[in-house]
Amino acid sequence: MSSHAPRSPFRAGAGAALGAPALAMGVSFLAFGAAVAAAGLGTGWALGASLGVYGMAGQLVLLQAAGTGDPTGATLGATAANARFLPMAMALAPWLGAGPRRRWLALPFIAITPWAAAMRVLPGLPEAARLRWFLGFALVSWLVAGLATWLGLLAAPWLRPPLLAALLFANPLYFALLLAAEGRLPASRLPILAGIAAAPLAVLLPAAWGLLAAGLLGGTLAFLARRPWRRGGG
Template sequence: MTSNAFLPGLREALGAPGIAMAATFLAFGAAVQEAGLSPGWAVLACWGIYGMPGQLVLVQAAGAGWTGGVGIAVLGAVAVNARFLPMAVSITPVLSARSRWRLLPAVPFIAVTPWAAAMRALPAVDRPDRVPWFLGFGLTSWMVAGFASLAGFHLAGALGPEARAGLLFVNPLYYALLLAADLDRPAPRRAVLCGAAAAALAWLLPASVALLAAGLVGGTAAFLIGRRHGAG
């Protein structure tokens, strides 16, 4: 591992990914303020969970006084952030760590933005430098998210409902653009096409399970098609 292997990941995170991350978490901080919670709650929820859907589940539950119980809220947050498991499985061989213990520091930073950036960038990075690169990117993104949440809390009065709703979609839009840039490759193309086809399920199923079911069906279909054709 080179002494500066951490720095390229840090610099990458401060570019377009950092802007998208900051915009989304500004909206999260404003949502926390609107729910009547504290700024410390915003930062701790962000840094402790580091997954926007799970954070929003807890904001909604806490803002309502935990009427359904803390356990139900926690289970809901775990369920909506369950997507991190397949991300962790898919990125593990890419990180190419000789020891599983070297992977442990990277685990807390496996989220959509670091994962997407790493899957694109790491194949071109020397294998011994991949974990440090990911740590540089992940830690920087994590810090940006926390401080943006705090800023959003204090700027909530300047952000109308439309602005907050728009900011929440900046990071998913960035992720969608990453996929679009890779449509010349079979795997991203399958993911986009199968996901778009499965999205129709969201109109047919109850709102509580529609998005999860559509993602599960679309992702499974893309995986099985890729496995059948032996494509990457």
């Protein structure tokens, strides 16, 4: 039995969320809170975006579009930026080990960090413990996101734009390093390399579309690059 399956899976998951995952998420959401303050928006807006949207790409698109006065465009842009959560949820659902109705409890908390942790840990847990472990990890991560956002609002006067930009990328960098470290085949690292190659689009294109275009191009490149590896492994 895995060491990740003690008597209380919920508490084990909550404990696993503390440490590197909480630090990576915390600094990114702290930077987001500071960016919201710099844009002249309030605490309610910041916490609503962090706890409701709960996806940094979508939150940034929403923030960039907040000053345009176009709520429809902002909503559509944030939804498209976080569309990656649909395939993530589909991949995770079979590993939650609970009935279809109970799996819906996990839906609001699916984000990069909880998803990556769950895909690594859940296969080694007893089926009855999987959903509780995920909810423990995900709830702590969600609370860290809200707390860090609030702290970012308070710390905004002391955070300069270059530092904010670096902090915003802490969580994606942690996720990329996690994937790179665990990849056994060169093909498993291709999405990271493709994302790096497409990243300049986020700077060259208008702010509202840069992240979407970079994600679309990077994902397409990774998909096309992986096809030869799949044929060779079959």
